[in-house]
Amino acid sequence: MAKTPKHFLDLDALESGTLRSILDLGAKYKAQRIAGNPERPLAGKTLAMVFEKPSTRTRVSFEVGIRQLGGEAVILTHHDTQLGRGETIADTARVLSRYCDAIMLRTNKTAHLDEMVRHASVPVINGLTERSHPCQVMADVMTFEEAKGNIAGKVVAWTGDGNNVAASWIHAAQRFAFELRLACPEPLRPSTDVLAWAKREGARIQLLTDPEAAVRGADAVVTDTWVSMDQEGNARERENREKRHNMLVPYRVDERLMGLAKPDAMFLHCLPAHRGEEVTEGVIDGPQSAVWDEAENRLHAQKGILAWCMA
Secondary structure (H helix, E strand, C coil), rough: CCCCCCEEEHHCCCCHHHHHHHHHHHHEEEHHHHCCCCCCCCCCCEEEECCHHHCCCHHHHHHHHHHHHCCEEEEEEECCCHHHHHCCCCHHHHHHHHHHHEEECCCHHHHHHHHHHHHHCEEEEEEEECCCCHHHHHHHHHHHHHHCCCCCCCCEECCCCCCCCHHHHHHHHHHHEEEEECCCCCHHHHHHHHHHHHHHHHHCCECCCCCHHCCHHHHCCEECCCCHHHHHHHHHHHHHHHHHHHHHHHHHCCCCHHHCCCCEEEEECCCCCCECEEEEHHCCCCCCCCCCHHHEEEEHHHHHHHHHHCC
């Protein structure tokens, strides 16, 4: 009887202990790499990386990560495969499952991830959807804990759009037992589904419209771009972008807002950043910024995810 694949899809789909064990694995592989004695538990394994959206950090961190663990990566885009000519996600999943040991999908559409999971017989990893970005937030928790110890009981402030990254922070707040304050304009609040989940699960969530109230006394301040890559195109989208920009200007993380957090508070941003929009250069390049450690830890946290899924 075939084993059920161990998918990594969303933080709310896994128990706290499992997520903690994945982070512990990532931290172990990072320490081994620094010490010069890395394990290669995925020797002979192959990861298929399917990109429906462009990527820098996701692509490089997964490709380097699988190779550091002894495996190989195959990178596929719409231009490289029959997906761009009408082949279904289901058929692609079936074929890739015969060739590879796991599939990472980065897509605009959660439905594409769901279809991949239904038809794949190997583990599927969520590299990003419009609903969530769990790999990013695993790296964020790792970065926080490296500098400040266990995140449980701490206060994280989110200011800006209640987007897919914010949704994964909501999941993380419950699973890792910290308080999350979300300051978002009313029309850009996180989805009702994820907020309802947080309420059911007893997550410590405050939903605010005042960024100063969210940030005051926080241990970490987090934001993201105001407009995602798929919202930058035609005239209508540009008009929507201008409306979003006007709503989000008060949520910019500048030196004054960052100064309301704890003196040793950490600034996090998943990148790429639009400097001068959601964050000023003085903050992202300042002494409290951990964005480069955060970007590096995509590599190490995802090594934990890969090993958990595939080893």
